[in-house]
Amino acid sequence: MDWNTVRLAVFDVDGTLYNQRRLRLNMACELLLHALCNRSLSTARMLSAYRRLREQLADDEVQDFEQVLLTQTADRCGLPPATVAALAAEWLERRPLRHIPACRYDGLPELFQRLRARGKRIAVLSDYPAQAKLQAAGLAADIIVCAGDVGFLKPHPRGLQQAMALAGATPDATVMIGDRPERDGAAARRSGVRALIKSRRPLPGWQTFATYREPLFTVRL
Known part of the structure; x- marks a missing residue:
C-alpha cells in the first residue's frame, strides 16, 4: 500500500468506524x-x-x-x-x-489526524445518514455521501463516484475502507478503486486489516 499515491480515503461507517456487533x-x-x-x-x-x-x-x-x-x-x-x-x-x-462512542474502533482519531497532516482528504460513504453518527464517534470528514443522496445503495458505485467527483480525485488516487467485501469492496472494484477490508480473518482476493493500529496505517502512512 503506497500512501504517497493516495489523495482521497473513503470510509464506510457501520462496522468500519465502530463495532457494529x-x-x-x-x-x-x-x-x-x-x-x-x-x-x-x-x-x-x-x-x-x-x-x-x-x-x-x-x-x-x-x-x-x-x-x-x-x-x-x-x-x-x-x-x-x-x-x-x-x-x-x-x-x-x-x-x-x-x-457509538463506546463502540468506536481504537486508533481512528489518530489515523484521521495523520491522513490530514499528509494532505489527504477524508470522505465518508454510508448507506444510512452519517453526519450524526460521525459526530457521535468524535470524527469529522471533508466529504459525506449517503445512499439517499445518490439514490443507490452499495454495491452500486454511484456513491463512491460522487465522493471522488466532490474531492476532485481519480480512482487510482482513492482508497475505499470498509468491512463488507460484497458491498464496500464491490463498489470499489466497480469504480476502479483500491479496497481495504476490515476483517479479523483473511479474505481471499482482498487486502484486509484487523485494527487501525497495524503497520498498514501507522508505519507506511
Missing part, C-alpha cells in the same frame, strides 16, 4: 425492553422487515430505493409509510448514537 447487542437490549414495556413485538418485526428489504434493494440495485423501501415495508407490516419512516429513524439513526 457490539452496538447491535446494545440496541437489541433496548428493543427487548421496549417490547416488554409495550407488550408488543410490532416494532421489532417492522425493523426486521425493513432491514431485510433494504438488503434486497441493495442486491437488486433499485434506483431511488427509499420510497420503495418505505412502501414495501409498510405493506408487509400493515403500517402507514410515515410510521415506518419514523420508527426507522428512531431506532436505526437516533437511538444508536449514544452507544
Whole structure:
C-alpha cells in the first residue's frame, strides 16, 4: 500500500468506524425492553422487515430505493409509510448514537489526524445518514455521501463516484475502507478503486486489516 499515491480515503461507517456487533447487542437490549414495556413485538418485526428489504434493494440495485423501501415495508407490516419512516429513524439513526462512542474502533482519531497532516482528504460513504453518527464517534470528514443522496445503495458505485467527483480525485488516487467485501469492496472494484477490508480473518482476493493500529496505517502512512 503506497500512501504517497493516495489523495482521497473513503470510509464506510457501520462496522468500519465502530463495532457494529457490539452496538447491535446494545440496541437489541433496548428493543427487548421496549417490547416488554409495550407488550408488543410490532416494532421489532417492522425493523426486521425493513432491514431485510433494504438488503434486497441493495442486491437488486433499485434506483431511488427509499420510497420503495418505505412502501414495501409498510405493506408487509400493515403500517402507514410515515410510521415506518419514523420508527426507522428512531431506532436505526437516533437511538444508536449514544452507544457509538463506546463502540468506536481504537486508533481512528489518530489515523484521521495523520491522513490530514499528509494532505489527504477524508470522505465518508454510508448507506444510512452519517453526519450524526460521525459526530457521535468524535470524527469529522471533508466529504459525506449517503445512499439517499445518490439514490443507490452499495454495491452500486454511484456513491463512491460522487465522493471522488466532490474531492476532485481519480480512482487510482482513492482508497475505499470498509468491512463488507460484497458491498464496500464491490463498489470499489466497480469504480476502479483500491479496497481495504476490515476483517479479523483473511479474505481471499482482498487486502484486509484487523485494527487501525497495524503497520498498514501507522508505519507506511
